[in-house]
Amino acid sequence: MKQRGSIPAAMALLLLAAGCTKDNASPPPSVAAPAFRPGTDGIGDPYFPKYGNGGYDVAGYNLDLRYDPKAGKLAGRATITATATQDLSRFDFDLARLQVSGVTVDGVAASSLASDNKLVVTPATGIASGQRFTVVVNYAGVPGLLENKALGNGGWIRTKDGGGIALGQPESASTWYPVNDHPADKATFALSMTVPSGLEVISNGVPGPRATAGGSTTWRWSESSPMASYLSFVVIGQYRVGTGTHDGEPMITAVPDSLPATGPAARSLAMTGEITDYLASVFGPYPFDANGGVVVADDRIEYALETQSRPVYGPSFFTRKPNPGVIAHEIAHQWFGDSVSLDRWQDIWLNEGFATYAEWLWSEHSGVETAQQHFDDSYARFDWRTPPGNPGPAQLFGDAVYERGGMTVHALRTTIGDNAFFRLLRTWTSEHRNGNGTTAEFIATAEKVSGMDLDGFFQSWLYGTVKPTAP
Numbered sequence: 001m002k003q004r005g006s007i008p009a010a011m012a013l014l015l016l017a018a019g020c021t022k023d024n025a026s027p028p029p030s031v032a033a034p035a036f037r038p039g040t041d042g043i044g045d046p047y048f049p050k051y052g053n054g055g056y057d058v059a060g061y062n063l064d065l066r067y068d069p070k071a072g073k074l075a076g077r078a079t080i081t082a083t084a085t086q087d088l089s090r091f092d093f094d095l096a097r098l099q100v101s102g103v104t105v106d107g108v109a110a111s112s113l114a115s116d117n118k119l120v121v122t123p124a125t126g127i128a129s130g131q132r133f134t135v136v137v138n139y140a141g142v143p144g145l146l147e148n149k150a151l152g153n154g155g156w157i158r159t160k161d162g163g164g165i166a167l168g169q170p171e172s173a174s175t176w177y178p179v180n181d182h183p184a185d186k187a188t189f190a191l192s193m194t195v196p197s198g199l200e201v202i203s204n205g206v207p208g209p210r211a212t213a214g215g216s217t218t219w220r221w222s223e224s225s226p227m228a229s230y231l232s233f234v235v236i237g238q239y240r241v242g243t244g245t246h247d248g249e250p251m252i253t254a255v256p257d258s259l260p261a262t263g264p265a266a267r268s269l270a271m272t273g274e275i276t277d278y279l280a281s282v283f284g285p286y287p288f289d290a291n292g293g294v295v296v297a298d299d300r301i302e303y304a305l306e307t308q309s310r311p312v313y314g315p316s317f318f319t320r321k322p323n324p325g326v327i328a329h330e331i332a333h334q335w336f337g338d339s340v341s342l343d344r345w346q347d348i349w350l351n352e353g354f355a356t357y358a359e360w361l362w363s364e365h366s367g368v369e370t371a372q373q374h375f376d377d378s379y380a381r382f383d384w385r386t387p388p389g390n391p392g393p394a395q396l397f398g399d400a401v402y403e404r405g406g407m408t409v410h411a412l413r414t415t416i417g418d419n420a421f422f423r424l425l426r427t428w429t430s431e432h433r434n435g436n437g438t439t440a441e442f443i444a445t446a447e448k449v450s451g452m453d454l455d456g457f458f459q460s461w462l463y464g465t466v467k468p469t470a471p
Contacts, residue, residue: 145157304330
């Protein structure tokens with residue numbers, strides 16, 4: 001029986017078929033092709049716009065190098081693992097004074113061009129944002145220094161004993177390997193360095209197995225914690241290398257053969273473990289898998305540098321007697337500067353102010369002079385015109401950053417009280433371990449821990465140009 005309002009079966013099938021056909025025929029949503037473009041030839045630091053590079057984030061550097069001291073020539077291969085942070089058509093590394101013979105990206109030959117201490121790499125195909133990739137660079141040449149009249153030269157120094165030293169801040173790494181040379185891009189580091197037997201090689205991190213063949217010895221070192229590139233180093237030469245352990249970790253120290261075995265330098269390095277233990281009681285657990293220090297005898301190095309896990313000290317610190325203050329300063333940097341690194345160079349007071357204050361704390365701990373006495377001495381005679389929170393590129397290593405930075409730390413301690421202050425130090429080093437930090441983040445942490453509004457305090461002590469009132 002025919003029902004009112006019914007649709008004939010054939011027509012129903014036709015409509016159903018039409019409906020299915022229409023749905024199936026709908027085109028898929030359009031997917032835009034990646035807009036590949038070059039990474040920037042600078043990471044964007046306000047003080048040093050051309051330092052580092054954009055478009056990628058490095059995970060690790062693995063260097064396999066050979067050094068010929070007679071010719072002063074360095075040769076080898078850098079394997080760099082990274083992740084694209086944009087759709088990349090090409091990208092840059094920092095590389096100075098060395099010549100590249102070949103580059104591959106994920107095993108495929110890439111073109112390269114050296115220009116103004118940059119190595120521009122163009123892969124065969126674009127690299128999509130988020131993609132992990134591996135770059136292998138073969139290179140060689142006679143490494144040298146990067147000249148910087150305002151801040152001092154950094155990079156590779158050929159030494160009189162037939163060796164070499166690669167060292168410097170704010171830049172040095174690009175004189176001996178291709179690198180994204182800015183502390184905002186931290187990465188792990190491994191070094192295999194082959195030299196004539198009889199020379200020692202000291203670098204960052206944990207020592208690996210050595211191998212000797214045909215009159216050459218290969219030394220291996222590895223730093224498994226992310227490291228800012230300026231904190232990488234290598235020292236090659238005639239050294240007495242001391243090996244041991246401290247708190248279960250390798251403790252490696254080195255003093256040139258030309259310095260006395262029991263002189264001020266060696267006696268100072270011998271205090272590294274004791275000073276580390278004290279600072280760990282203040283700052284929190286020591287952040288790395290190795291410790292130690294290296295003294296160099298080259299008078300061209302007139303500074304000490306907090307190279308990660310193993311600071312390097314120039315000879316002028318140990319001319320008459322042991323110098324525990326400089327050891328405390330550089331070991332403190334293992335927390336402030338190395339484990340928690342700069343995101344931009346303007347915030348260098350976060351490194352140097354706390355390392356200076358560590359000297360004062362060690363002095364107080366040793367019964368020499370209290371932190372308050374150090375503060376009073378500095379406060380009475382200081383020139384306040386340069387603000388440590390924004391010293392300018394030319395004053396990156398000036399007294400405002402170090403001494404006024406240290407005074408800022410002590411003034412903060414007296415303002416918020418010891419309980420909140422020492423909790424703040426451990427909170428900061430814990431929350432930012434193996435990362436980066438900014439002044440704004442530090443202020444926010446200080447206010448959170450203390451429960452106080454500290455905007456006015458930091459404005460006066462970090463950014464003011466007149467003498468602040470001592471708390």
